[in-house]
Amino acid sequence: MEGVTDELTCCICCEMFQEPVMLECMHHFCKKCILRFWRGSRTAVSCPQCRRQFDSKNFRTNYLVAGVVEKVRGASTQDFRLRLQRDSAELQQRVRSDFERMHQILWKEETSLVTELQQDEASALEKLESHVQQLNAGLEELEQLISCTQGCLEQLKSTVLIETRGLARSVQIDGEPDISSHFRSARYTGPLQYIIWKKMYKSLEPAPARLTFDLNTAHPNLAVSDDLTSVTEANEQLPVPNNPERFDKCVNVLASQGFSSGRHYWEVGVDGKTKWDLGVAKESVDRKVVVKITPCNGYWTLRLRNTDQYWAGTLPWKRLPIQRKPKRIGLFLDFDAGRLSFYDAEDMSHLLTFRQPFSERVLPFFSTCFNEGGLNSAPLRLCQIGP
Numbered sequence: 001m002e003g004v005t006d007e008l009t010c011c012i013c014c015e016m017f018q019e020p021v022m023l024e025c026m027h028h029f030c031k032k033c034i035l036r037f038w039r040g041s042r043t044a045v046s047c048p049q050c051r052r053q054f055d056s057k058n059f060r061t062n063y064l065v066a067g068v069v070e071k072v073r074g075a076s077t078q079d080f081r082l083r084l085q086r087d088s089a090e091l092q093q094r095v096r097s098d099f100e101r102m103h104q105i106l107w108k109e110e111t112s113l114v115t116e117l118q119q120d121e122a123s124a125l126e127k128l129e130s131h132v133q134q135l136n137a138g139l140e141e142l143e144q145l146i147s148c149t150q151g152c153l154e155q156l157k158s159t160v161l162i163e164t165r166g167l168a169r170s171v172q173i174d175g176e177p178d179i180s181s182h183f184r185s186a187r188y189t190g191p192l193q194y195i196i197w198k199k200m201y202k203s204l205e206p207a208p209a210r211l212t213f214d215l216n217t218a219h220p221n222l223a224v225s226d227d228l229t230s231v232t233e234a235n236e237q238l239p240v241p242n243n244p245e246r247f248d249k250c251v252n253v254l255a256s257q258g259f260s261s262g263r264h265y266w267e268v269g270v271d272g273k274t275k276w277d278l279g280v281a282k283e284s285v286d287r288k289v290v291v292k293i294t295p296c297n298g299y300w301t302l303r304l305r306n307t308d309q310y311w312a313g314t315l316p317w318k319r320l321p322i323q324r325k326p327k328r329i330g331l332f333l334d335f336d337a338g339r340l341s342f343y344d345a346e347d348m349s350h351l352l353t354f355r356q357p358f359s360e361r362v363l364p365f366f367s368t369c370f371n372e373g374g375l376n377s378a379p380l381r382l383c384q385i386g387p
Contacts, residue, residue: 037292098205231368251369307325
């Protein structure tokens with residue numbers, strides 16, 4: 001059923017077809033979506049998917065597809081309930097598995113640390129017992145010396161000349177062992193939670209991706225930092241080669257790292273900006289033309305406009321009810337599941353999710369947008385997450 005639903009999804013609005021129509025190129029769209037896409041075009045129009053041009057705004061209603069859509073929508077409640085239960089069980093298993101992995105790490109570290117502490121306790125007790133035995137031996141020797149001294153004193157009463165050999169002997173006892181130093185060790189009294197967090201970080205799955213900007217894709221007006229982690233719009237074009245990978249029409253740039261499988265997470269600093277676009281793009285997107293940044297053109301994005309207005313990059317744009325202005329955006333890509341999610345990276349509150357299968361390799365996508373006379377001059381920053 002999921003595969004059928006994907007085939008019946010409009011690539012403009014990313015929803016199931018409403019009044020599906022077919023163009024001459026055989027691609028299907030919602031009637032309202034294609035009319036909205038063509039709005040303002042008085043001459044030739046084109047297909048949003050294959051870019052084929054047509055002389056007029058002609059299409060025809062596909063009643064067969066419309067019928068299939070209605071049947072899919074009218075699937076039995078029982079089927080939906082079973083699918084919901086199955087999906088819920090899978091998610092519960094994943095949540096348990098993720099927490100079990102963290103529990104195992106914590107249990108291993110706790111066991112190791114408690115074992116070391118017990119060993120240090122045993123060692124300290126052994127030293128203390130040895131010191132007590134030494135004290136007892138010294139006391140016994142001291143009692144003998146006192147007894148000998150008293151005997152000599154008794155002899156003094158009856159004679160003047162006595163032998164006092166051994167009276168000058170001293171009792172040797174080592175100093176008290178510093179047992180408490182074992183338990184004042186930084187191993188036990190340091191920032192334990194932070195130490196364990198650093199160890200847990202190495203086991204994160206997916207581990208935060210360490211991205212860099214690809215200079216070969218950056219629009220000529222974009223200035224990228226020497227470490228390739230910060231980008232801002234320059235006041236004038238930079239002297240860069242006109243290579244095929246470069247965006248020519250819009251102030252866009254891609255990451256050097258791309259993904260064709262697996263799960264990946266990265267964060268982008270957006271503090272101080274009034275406009276930006278973030279997401280992923282197909283590797284094959286045409287970088288030499290102006291296109292609408294939408295899924296049907298190979299872009300899945302979250303957008304900021306007018307300082308505090310957040311939009312899903314669909315066609316048409318969809319306004320998102322985001323109240324707090326994020327300073328960092330977290331992006332989670334599950335390529336195999338066809339899912340891209342956006343989060344406020346400060347508290348990991350969910351902002352937006354796209355669900356659509358990816359047909360080819362995708363790369364992290366960034367647009368600084370124009371600096372608006374300095375109002376939007378703050379850079380986009382790739383956050384290098386880690387201890």
